[in-house]
Amino acid sequence: MEIVNKNKNLINLLITRTRERKLSWTITSKPNKYVLFLEASQLFVESTAPRIGFPAYEFSIADRFGNTIEKIVYESTSLNQDFQNIKTLYDAIKINVDIKVGLAIDSIISEIG
Amino acid sequence: MTIPYLLFLIILCDTTSIVADWITIIALPFTILGLCMTYYQGRKIKSAADAAETSANAMANKIDSMLTIESLTKIMDQLNNCDSLLQNENWVEVISYLRSAKVQLIVLQKNRTYKDVTDSDFRLICRDIQLDIDNLRSKINGEEFEPDKVLINNHIDKAIEILTIIHAEIKKKHTDGNSK
Numbered sequence: 001m002e003i004v005n006k007n008k009n010l011i012n013l014l015i016t017r018t019r020e021r022k023l024s025w026t027i028t029s030k031p032n033k034y035v036l037f038l039e040a041s042q043l044f045v046e047s048t049a050p051r052i053g054f055p056a057y058e059f060s061i062a063d064r065f066g067n068t069i070e071k072i073v074y075e076s077t078s079l080n081q082d083f084q085n086i087k088t089l090y091d092a093i094k095i096n097v098d099i100k101v102g103l104a105i106d107s108i109i110s111e112i113g
Numbered sequence: 114m115t116i117p118y119l120l121f122l123i124i125l126c127d128t129t130s131i132v133a134d135w136i137t138i139i140a141l142p143f144t145i146l147g148l149c150m151t152y153y154q155g156r157k158i159k160s161a162a163d164a165a166e167t168s169a170n171a172m173a174n175k176i177d178s179m180l181t182i183e184s185l186t187k188i189m190d191q192l193n194n195c196d197s198l199l200q201n202e203n204w205v206e207v208i209s210y211l212r213s214a215k216v217q218l219i220v221l222q223k224n225r226t227y228k229d230v231t232d233s234d235f236r237l238i239c240r241d242i243q244l245d246i247d248n249l250r251s252k253i254n255g256e257e258f259e260p261d262k263v264l265i266n267n268h269i270d271k272a273i274e275i276l277t278i279i280h281a282e283i284k285k286k287h288t289d290g291n292s293k
Contacts, residue, residue, distance in 0.1 A: 029262075029268075050258075
């Protein structure tokens with residue numbers, strides 16, 4: 001299987017699992033950048049739109065030590081399916097992290113309420 | 114003339130053989146005693162060598178502990194300064210201190226095991242620190258964004274906590290070793 005197809009499959013799988021809330025994405029010290037820590041690797045999804053002025057996303061794969069193995073930039077100038085997929089993933093991650101924060105607030109309220 | 118000479122030779126040979134036998138019998142205990150003494154001396158030399166090796170190892174461990182304590186103290190001081198460096202946006206220095214902390218954590222994890230710090234603790238803090246380093250590198254390479262100082266400070270606090278626990282543990286071992 002080609003790397004491009006593998007990446008497509010990976011992003012689609014990430015969308016599904018993120019929506020199912022089976023993956024624990026984490027915010028990083030860089031705004032609009034999220035990380036998923038796995039045993040042997042790390043995945044990063046970042047929205048670069050606020051910096052470069054037009055919608056774009058970066059999808060990176062790093063090894064367990066944080067060394068980048070692959071980095072793909074998806075720009076909105078080519079409004080293709082890949083861009084739509086990464087945008088869907090980014091939105092799903094954001095919702096996922098927001099839900100985590102929401103749940104934490106709920107538990108605080110129930111504890112002190 | 115020949116016959117008496119032959120008789121003399123036979124008697125001489127017998128006497129020599131008897132004397133040799135007696136000498137062998139007398140020498141046997143001395144031989145055994147010599148072997149025992151050699152063995153005893155060998156044992157003494159071996160135990161002295163073992164004691165010297167143990168003592169050398171203990172000294173090496175003490176020096177190692179002292180160096181680690183010194184290095185940990187230095188890195189904790191540096192990390193404690195990171196708060197004000199972050200406020201002043203001195204990213205280069207923060208990166209340098211975070212790198213030292215990460216390297217020290219990796220060295221500590223590889224060399225020893227600790228009661229109160231698990232491998233998972235080491236792994237989690239190292240990857241968080243590495244991520245902060247990468248993000249701050251992007252910042253000093255000209256990317257326009259505001260790093261999350263609170264999150265970086267949280268990671269620094271966690272690193273200091275782990276280093277403090279290890280520092281205390283090594284210091285306790287070192288003190289216990291000295292008091293014995």
